[in-house]
Amino acid sequence: MVRSAPEARGRRGDLTPGLRAFDLDQPRLRMGLYRTVLAEGMRDDLCRYLNADLLLTLWPVLRTLIGSTVRDVWEGAFPELRATTVRAAVA
Numbered sequence: 569m570v571r572s573a574p575e576a577r578g579r580r581g582d583l584t585p586g587l588r589a590f591d592l593d594q595p596r597l598r599m600g601l602y603r604t605v606l607a608e609g610m611r612d613d614l615c616r617y618l619n620a621d622l623l624l625t626l627w628p629v630l631r632t633l634i635g636s637t638v639r640d641v642w643e644g645a646f647p648e649l650r651a652t653t654v655r656a657a658v659a
Contacts, residue, residue: 592622602626603633606642627652 592598605617623630627649631639643650 598622599626599630599633602630606630607634607638624648624652 592601601617602623605613609617631643631649631653643653
């Protein structure tokens with residue numbers, strides 16, 4: 569994804585209170601982190617925590633775990649996310 573990430577509204581301060589590290593090898597923690605960042609993260613959080621390749625891989629499932637407004641904003645800003653979903657459905 570070459571364009572900058574869309575803005576996401578969220579609370580200021582610690583995005584994940586009480587959790588200092590995420591083991592991205594654990595699918596539940598990885599999905600939880602991405603879901604939280606997409607739904608509540610500020611611009612700095614998006615840049616700090618999200619990886620474009622991993623987001624594309626997770627998107628077909630992740631899009632079902634976030635609200636429709638957040639999903640529509642991300643898919644509108646990054647058409648490759650929608651394309652990933654279509655490819656997953658066809659496979």
